Amino acid sequence: MDGLNATVDFFGVRRTIRLDVVDEPVSPGDYILNHVGFAIRRIPEEEIGETLALYEQLLREAESDIMAADVRGEIEAGRGDGG
């Protein structure tokens, strides 16, 4: 890092980007979201875990909904056993 310039490793490619509009102070080792050579977000490591948790939640919801829909469908078709 050098003032408002920082060197960023993009999966192996190094590039200088600007830090003018990043939302929070960054330090070496941080992850950032880059757009046209400007960092627009410091990505906190713990929030990567949050996204993965969101996937899990979506899967659980979809799963239970599908099962519920299946049961509803069976009941409507007169095949439900009520239990």
Place this chain on the structure above:
Amino acid sequence: MIDGSWAELKFRDPSRAKELTRALVGVVQSMGRSPVSVMHVCGSHEQAIAKFGLRSAFPRELDVIMGPGCPVCITDVPEVDEAVVLAGQGVRIATYGDMLRVPGTVESLADARAKGARVDVVYSVAHAVELARQSTEDVVFFASGFETTAVATAAVLLRDPPSNFSVLSAHKYIPPVMEIVAEMPQTRVEGFLAAGHAATITGWGIFEPFVERHRLPVVVAGFEPLDILAGLVSLAEVIREGTPRVVNAYPRCVTREGNRAAQETLWSVFRPVGGRWRGIAHVPNGNLRLKDEWASFDARKRFDIDLSSLWDYAPATLSQECICGDIMAGISSPSDCPLFGSECVPEKPVGACMVSSEGTCKIWHEYGGLPDRTGVLA
């Protein structure tokens, strides 16, 4: 950054992708109707969908339409003409690579360059400022892109650029065009997948009034395959529930308020004005122009740009058959266009959608929206 590979793996994990795809199929099919139509408004979403072959995994009942999300494609002809005329007047132009071949009334910037005009391709507006610093002549940055990209343009103006630097702004603002699409009488769109980059700046809260007005849900999604799949699962669920709301499916980058520093940067330099988007419509507040206090850096104020010199020529006839506008409005697909893949190809584009790497036609062409017959026959 230390080592990005673990993050990459997490957001591209094939087994997780399979599970999310299965969930998507389940939710969409449980609605028991077809098609369920959703629109994304971001070229990067379409690129990822094509690159990772996601569309083939979508349920048949789900129609994922690419809306006006390619900033190059919706840059209007007169805006390209302004850059071409300036270049023809001997002014040095710097611009993003995608803008080079976008057709104007008569010429593109690439045509002007072939005739001797000086046009530099830059990766970042910061690079354009450097070009100006190293020179005494005028350098005009022909600026395209949505609000996320406009933030970068604004940032360099706030950092005391040299007086020989100026901006020809073709920047656009996405939220107003979503209103236009939602109000089109032919629209089939039942929900929007909003672009994570733009929402990183504006925050997801900006979509709440839209949802309120149009009763259409908006889900903010990122650009990795899992981000897009998760966004679509979430959007399909909200559509099925029938209670429209905003969902943030990109929480590692997007907050409700967004990036305030970037918003301040953006709105201290730009103001929204109405203007045409190529092929779409006049979009109220859809164009970002420099505020009056930045007049000395505004190429439109600094130079006398006389477009009438171009209008002595007849417009190209093929371009009148181009259906880019209908494609971006989600009414037609590239395969509906008689020019697609024949008269209009990436090497010789008729419409802007075939020029940009974010254009629907270019992406479909590149990733096999139409079979590559030459390859098959060879």
